[in-house]
Amino acid sequence: xxxxxxxxxxxxxxxxxxxxxxxxxxxxxxxxxxxxxxxxxxxxxxxxxxxxxxxxxxxxxxxxxxxxxxxxxxxxxxxxxxxxxxxxxxxxxxxxxxxxxxxxxxxxxxxxxxxxxxxxxxxxxxxxxxxxxxxxxxxxxxxxxxxxxxxxxxxxxxxxxxxxxxxxxxxxxxxxxxxxxxxxxxxxxxxxxxxxxxxxxxxxxxxxxxxxxxxxxxxxxxxxxxxxxxxxxxxxxxxxxxxxxxxxxxxxxxxxxxxxxxxxxxxxxxxxxxxxxxxxxxxxxxxxxxxxxxxxxxxxxxxxxxxxxxxxxxxxxxxxxxxxxxxxxxx
Amino acid sequence: xxxxxxxxxxxxxxxxxxxxxxxxxxxxxxxxxxxxxxxxxxxxxxxxxxxxxxxxxxxxxxxxxxxxxxxxxxxxxxxxxxxxxxxxxxxxxxxxxxxxxxxxxxxxxxxxxxxxxxxxxxxxxxxxxxxxxxxxxxxxxxxxxxxxxxxxxxxxxxxxxxxxxxxxxxxxxxxxxxxxxxxxxxxxxxxxxxxxxxxxxxxxxxxxxxxxxxxxxxxxxxxxxxxxxxxxxxxxxxxxxxxxxxxxxxxxxxxxxxxxxxxxxxxxxxxxxxxxxxxxxxxxxxxxxxxxxxxxxxxxxxxxxxxxxxxxxxxxxxxxxxxxxxxxxxxxxxxxxxxxxxxx
Numbered sequence: 001x002x003x004x005x006x007x008x009x010x011x012x013x014x015x016x017x018x019x020x021x022x023x024x025x026x027x028x029x030x031x032x033x034x035x036x037x038x039x040x041x042x043x044x045x046x047x048x049x050x051x052x053x054x055x056x057x058x059x060x061x062x063x064x065x066x067x068x069x070x071x072x073x074x075x076x077x078x079x080x081x082x083x084x085x086x087x088x089x090x091x092x093x094x095x096x097x098x099x100x101x102x103x104x105x106x107x108x109x110x111x112x113x114x115x116x117x118x119x120x121x122x123x124x125x126x127x128x129x130x131x132x133x134x135x136x137x138x139x140x141x142x143x144x145x146x147x148x149x150x151x152x153x154x155x156x157x158x159x160x161x162x163x164x165x166x167x168x169x170x171x172x173x174x175x176x177x178x179x180x181x182x183x184x185x186x187x188x189x190x191x192x193x194x195x196x197x198x199x200x201x202x203x204x205x206x207x208x209x210x211x212x213x214x215x216x217x218x219x220x221x222x223x224x225x226x227x228x229x230x231x232x233x234x235x236x237x238x239x240x241x242x243x244x245x246x247x248x249x250x251x252x253x254x255x256x257x258x259x260x261x262x263x264x265x266x267x268x269x270x271x272x273x274x275x276x277x278x279x280x281x282x283x284x285x286x287x288x289x290x291x292x293x294x295x296x297x298x299x300x301x302x303x304x305x306x307x308x309x310x311x312x313x314x315x316x317x318x319x320x321x322x323x324x325x326x327x328x329x330x331x
Numbered sequence: 332x333x334x335x336x337x338x339x340x341x342x343x344x345x346x347x348x349x350x351x352x353x354x355x356x357x358x359x360x361x362x363x364x365x366x367x368x369x370x371x372x373x374x375x376x377x378x379x380x381x382x383x384x385x386x387x388x389x390x391x392x393x394x395x396x397x398x399x400x401x402x403x404x405x406x407x408x409x410x411x412x413x414x415x416x417x418x419x420x421x422x423x424x425x426x427x428x429x430x431x432x433x434x435x436x437x438x439x440x441x442x443x444x445x446x447x448x449x450x451x452x453x454x455x456x457x458x459x460x461x462x463x464x465x466x467x468x469x470x471x472x473x474x475x476x477x478x479x480x481x482x483x484x485x486x487x488x489x490x491x492x493x494x495x496x497x498x499x500x501x502x503x504x505x506x507x508x509x510x511x512x513x514x515x516x517x518x519x520x521x522x523x524x525x526x527x528x529x530x531x532x533x534x535x536x537x538x539x540x541x542x543x544x545x546x547x548x549x550x551x552x553x554x555x556x557x558x559x560x561x562x563x564x565x566x567x568x569x570x571x572x573x574x575x576x577x578x579x580x581x582x583x584x585x586x587x588x589x590x591x592x593x594x595x596x597x598x599x600x601x602x603x604x605x606x607x608x609x610x611x612x613x614x615x616x617x618x619x620x621x622x623x624x625x626x627x628x629x630x631x632x633x634x635x636x637x638x639x640x641x642x643x644x645x646x647x648x649x650x651x652x653x654x655x656x657x658x659x660x661x662x663x664x665x666x667x668x669x670x671x672x673x674x675x
Contacts (some may be wrong), residue, residue, distance in 0.1 A: 265564035
């Protein structure tokens with residue numbers, strides 16, 4: 001695809017499990033083991049899954065906050081060149097850091113409490129070579145205005161702001177260097193319901209204005225559905241389904257996706273969402289089950305699912321599923 | 332209509348801080364009927380957790396119940412007593428706490444001691460309130476309490492209960508830990524269960540399991556449950572009656588269907604509109620509640636919601652609307668629907 005901004009192929013990240021005095025490696029936690037997706041310029045891909053499914057690890061690999069064990073992360077730079085972020089050295093990554101930014105989950109932990117907003121938001125400008133303080137202050141004022149905060153606030157410290165305002169500050173910082181790709185890791189899950197909607201609206205507005213590409217990592221399906229063009233579902237380190245938002249909700253092609261959707265309590269007392277509860281628990285990524293990782297909890301599982309691991313395949317145009325029976329069965 | 336099990340009237344709880352007085356709960360009233368599931372919904376700082384701590388007399392210093400009554404009908408008693416008048420550490424309160432009113436806290440990881448097995452902690456509670464399980468005055472033995480605990484574990488759907496009794500809380504997964512917490516809360520057959528955001532810290536598929544379990548246990552034992560959450564979906568699925576709180580006051584209350592399909596208060600309406608649904612249009616601006624939650628030291632005068640209310644009138648900043656009937660079954664504190672103010 002020519003308009004791909006990011007292409008992730010077979011991404012893997014294993015963490016060693018060590019034991020004893022000599023830190024002998026006795027096994028691996030396969031935190032991310034098989035994630036493939038393409039991100040087009042200007043779109044939002046929602047990455048969902050339950051805690052421990054590897055969605056945060058996968059997003060951190062893309063930022064190269066941690067080094068992936070295997071796979072390719074192809075990124076098209078501003079100059080139009082395709083590079084593999086997975087193998088670049090730190091020095092080669094440096095000029096690309098400005099193009100890929102992150103919005104963090106915790107608005108209380110992600111801002112330095114000893115720095116004013118000017119220094120917090122201005123830090124990425126400083127490390128990217130904007131040495132003049134006056135120039136930086138102007139840019140920070142512009143950024144604060146952009147996220148709906150008053151520029152006068154820039155001399156205050158983070159403690160003076162509420163959770164929603166801090167999240168806006170975090171967004172301003174992420175936008176400081178005019179990024180093209182923004183990885184947002186649970187950006188609204190720490191916020192109150194009435195504030196959540198404000199931040200979601202802000203993200204949509206900024207995306208339209210600056211043609212940003214979002215990788216939106218979250219666990220709340222209704223939030224992800226609201227903001228994403230396409231949705232990728234992860235389970236025990238693997239991508240199990242990827243499809244356009246409307247389609248994945250209308251016709252999920254993986255039993256896990258279907259179960260996940262049924263588990264969301266509907267905000268309407270007239271709709272009862274009790275049937276089809278998923279039993280059992282998420283297996284450990286250190287010792288995943290044989291065959292399809294989902295088979296012990298799947299009500300459609302057959303002998304084949306227990307022995308043969310399904311591959312991610314395209315079951316309809318743009319709709320990928322990692323299930324032997326995708327396309328044949330209604331989940 | 333049956334007599335309420337718990338009846339809270341004009342409860343006020345405040346915290347004296349160096350910077351000033353925080354009125355966390357500012358005139359809250361509601362009733363819980365026997366066997367009812369009451370949903371309490373509100374954003375952070377609305378006083379929902381503090382209200383419930385006040386019911387259990389667990390408000391920590393510098394917090395204090397300044398006025399109001401919390402009338403509770405004890406088992407085998409027709410007269411209700413005022414919990415707010417009882418000494419927090421007195422024998423009667425300790426007898427009620429755990430045995431008649433139990434709490435499921437939000438964070439099961441923090442609620443269990445990591446150096447005792449979960450079984451030991453539940454056995455301790457059963458032995459403390461042992462007379463609930465014994466007809467006569469005979470003391471319960473530890474072995475009997477252990478058998479009761481294993482039975483409870485089986486009831487709440489913990490597999491291999493004989494082994495899990497001897498597990499430490501950190502050896503259990505989030506879902507199992509929350510189930511063990513529910514087993515502990517049920518251990519003394521309480522008549523009222525307070526569940527403070529019991530599923531906020533766990534994943535959505537596990538949440539569905541825990542909600543189904545609570546619904547099942549409620550039907551089986553006919554325990555009244557106060558279900559506190561900020562998740563409107565959970566409220567819609569669990570509660571039969573809903574109380575909506577904002578900044579320490581009840582904004583609106585009524586049967587769940589009316590709250591969701593015929594809300595009267597502007598805050599309830601705005602809250603319902605601002606959540607992205609699983610059916611609505613995607614990638615469009617959501618209707619928002621403008622502004623932010625006010626700082627606790629900075630409570631707005633009059634109706635607490637008026638600075639953010641789209642329908643605010645001059646009167647709203649001058650007087651506090653009281654909670655009044657606005658329909659056959661619904662109550663709201665809003666001057667749009669009545670003009671009775673709180674006495675100042």
